[in-house]
Structure formats: C-alpha cells, structure tokens
Amino acid sequence: GENVEQHPSTLSVQEGDSAVIKCTYSDSASNYFPWYKQELGKGPQLIIDIRSNVGEKKDQRIAVTLNKTAKHFSLHITETQPEDSAVYFCAASTHLGQFYFGTGTSLTVIP
Amino acid sequence: DVKVTQSSRYLVKRTGEKVFLECVQDMDHENMFWYRQDPGLGLRLIYFSYDVKMKEKGDIPEGYSVSREKKERFSLILESASTNQTSMYLCASSLGGATGELFFGEGSRLTVL
Numbered sequence: 001g002e003n004v005e006q007h008p009s010t011l012s013v014q015e016g017d018s019a020v021i022k023c024t025y026s027d028s029a030s031n032y033f034p035w036y037k038q039e040l041g042k043g044p045q046l047i048i049d050i051r052s053n054v055g056e057k058k059d060q061r062i063a064v065t066l067n068k069t070a071k072h073f074s075l076h077i078t079e080t081q082p083e084d085s086a087v088y089f090c091a092a093s094t095h096l097g098q099f100y101f102g103t104g105t106s107l108t109v110i111p
Numbered sequence: 112d113v114k115v116t117q118s119s120r121y122l123v124k125r126t127g128e129k130v131f132l133e134c135v136q137d138m139d140h141e142n143m144f145w146y147r148q149d150p151g152l153g154l155r156l157i158y159f160s161y162d163v164k165m166k167e168k169g170d171i172p173e174g175y176s177v178s179r180e181k182k183e184r185f186s187l188i189l190e191s192a193s194t195n196q197t198s199m200y201l202c203a204s205s206l207g208g209a210t211g212e213l214f215f216g217e218g219s220r221l222t223v224l
Contacts, residue, residue, distance in 0.1 A: 001170070004153075006153070009151070034212070034213070036213075036215075041217070042217055042218075043115070043201055043203075043215030043216050043217045043218055044154075044201070044213075044215050045215070046212050046213070049212070089153060089154065091213075097142060097161070097205070097211070098156065098159065098169075099144075099156070099213060100156075101146075101153045101154040101155075102153055103151060103152060103153035104153050
C-alpha cells in the first residue's frame with residue numbers, strides 16, 4: 001500500500017516568516033494530495049489540495065507544490081500568523097478513494 | 112453547512128467492555144471512514160464504507176468492527192476494549208469518487224482503563 005512520510009514533526013517560526021512542510025509518497029498511482037489543518041480540540045480541515053496533473057497551486061498565503069517524478073509534495077505558508085499554529089497533515093489518495101496520511105507537523109508561530 | 116457529528120467527545124471505559132462510537136453525516140455522502148489518531152503516528156485507517164451495508168478493512172482493523180445500516184450513519188465497535196485502544200477516533204465522510212474532500216468530525220477521545 002501507499003506510504004506517506006512527512007517532515008519535520010515540529011516546526012517553530014517567527015511571525016511573518018515562511019514555513020515549509022515536506023511529504024513523500026511511494027505509490028505512483030496516487031493522484032490527489034490534500035493538506036489538512038487540525039486545530040486543538042477539532043477535527044482536521046482541508047486547507048488546500050493538488051491533483052497530479054498540476055505542479056503548483058496557490059491560495060493567498062498558502063501554496064502547494066508537487067513533483068511527481070520525485071514523488072514529493074510540499075506545503076508553503078508565507079507571512080505566518082499566530083492563527084496558523086496547528087498540526088498539519090499531508091495525505092495521498094489513489095483512484096480507489098483511500099487516503100493515506102503523514103504523521104503530522106506541529107507548527108508554532110511565535111508572535 | 113457540512114457536518115459530521117460524533118456522538119461522544121470523551122469516553123472512559125474498562126478493559127473488556129463493548130464500546131460503540133457513533134458517527135452521523137448530513138451531506139448524503141457515499142463514503143465514510145473511521146481513523147485512529149495517535150501522537151507520532153498520524154491518522155491510520157481502521158475501516159471504511161462506500162455504501163450502505165458494505166465495509167472494507169483499512170490498515171489496522173484488528174479489534175474493531177463497523178456497521179453501516181443507513182447511509183448517514185457509520186458506527187465503530189470495539190467488541191472487547193483493551194488499554195492499547197486508548198486513542199482519539201476520527202470519523203470522516205466524502206462524496207463518491209476517488210478524490211472527494213474528506214470532512215471530519217471533531218473526534219472521540221476514548222480512554223480504556
């Protein structure tokens with residue numbers, strides 16, 4: 001089955017700096033790569049996603065890049081704010097509709 | 112607004128008890144999932160269902176079973192709870208199809224003593 005690895009497990013940045021979280025996947029059949037944000041006491045919520053026919057996608061301060069050849073994808077958050085502090089999960093999904101998640105990154109934005 | 116509701120936010124059970132975790136979605140989604148979340152291990156899939164009365168094993172089904180008698184409801188059952196099943200359990204649903212967004216409930220934190 002699919003194996004998704006995520007790094008780093010924890011990340012601290014100063015407010016206003018950028019944060020980058022990286023994931024790799026193993027199954028070349030994976031074709032959908034969402035990113036979820038989980039705030040304390042809540043379930044994960046989708047923040048951005050990318051499909052395998054696209055190399056980059058941006059939504060305001062958040063961007064995701066995908067390198068299919070190398071089987072890795074990354075989340076970029078620019079101009080970080082304290083409300084960006086949360087746990088972030090990457091995931092990979094194949095045409096079968098199963099989602100495989102990374103182990104999570106705890107992001108802390110220091111005011 | 113999309114909603115996935117898990118009936119219990121916190122439960123404390125004893126070893127050997129039978130435990131039911133209930134999940135209801137109001138979006139008419141075909142797919143429903145149960146995940147377990149543990150620190151350092153991320154979200155691991157226990158069971159999922161693509162339709163009423165059907166179920167498929169995920170990566171860690173041992174010690175669990177599920178029931179989906181109605182489209183909107185997906186129950187996770189621990190037949191005989193053990194201490195290593197102490198965890199956060201997350202239910203999710205998605206529209207049919209391979210790349211539909213997953214919508215999560217707020218989680219049920221289960222402690223087995």
